[in-house]
Amino acid sequence: MLDEKAVLASKKALFAMAVEDALNEAGQPWNKIVANELLRKYRCSISDCLEHPEYLKDVLNQIFGYAEIVVVAKIKKNLGEFGQERSVGEVLKVLAK
Numbered sequence: 001m002l003d004e005k006a007v008l009a010s011k012k013a014l015f016a017m018a019v020e021d022a023l024n025e026a027g028q029p030w031n032k033i034v035a036n037e038l039l040r041k042y043r044c045s046i047s048d049c050l051e052h053p054e055y056l057k058d059v060l061n062q063i064f065g066y067a068e069i070v071v072v073a074k075i076k077k078n079l080g081e082f083g084q085e086r087s088v089g090e091v092l093k094v095l096a097k
Contacts, residue, residue: 014049014082015091019046019056022074026064030071034059052086053094060095067081 020055022030038044042055049056056077072095076083083092 011082011085011087012050015050015079015088016045016047018078018082019049019075021078022071025061025074026071030063033063037063050091057095057097 019030019034023034035046037059038046038049038055041059042048042052044052044055046056050085057068060071064071072092076092079088081091082088
C-alpha cells in the first residue's frame with residue numbers, strides 16, 4: 001500500500017504535468033516564465049501549487065491577465081478525471097476565482 005508521501009508526490013506530478021501541458025499549448029516559453037516567477041516570488045515549483053493554488057493563481061493573473069481564464073480551462077481539461085478528486089477540485093476552484 002502506498003504511503004501518504006508517495007500519493008502526494010504522484011498527485012503533484014500529475015498536477016504539474018497538466019499545468020505544464022496547458023502552458024505549452026499557450027505557446028512561447030510560458031512554462032519557463034511561470035516556473036521562474038513562482039520560484040522568484042514564492043520559492044516554489046509548479047507542483048507545489050497543488051498545496052498552494054493561490055500562488056499559481058496570482059502568477060497566472062500577473063502574466064496573462066484576463067487570458068488566465070483560457071489557461072485555467074486548459075489545466076482543467078488536462079486534469080480530466082483527476083480533476084474530480086476532492087483535493088484537486090479545491091485547487092480548480094481557487095484557480096477559477
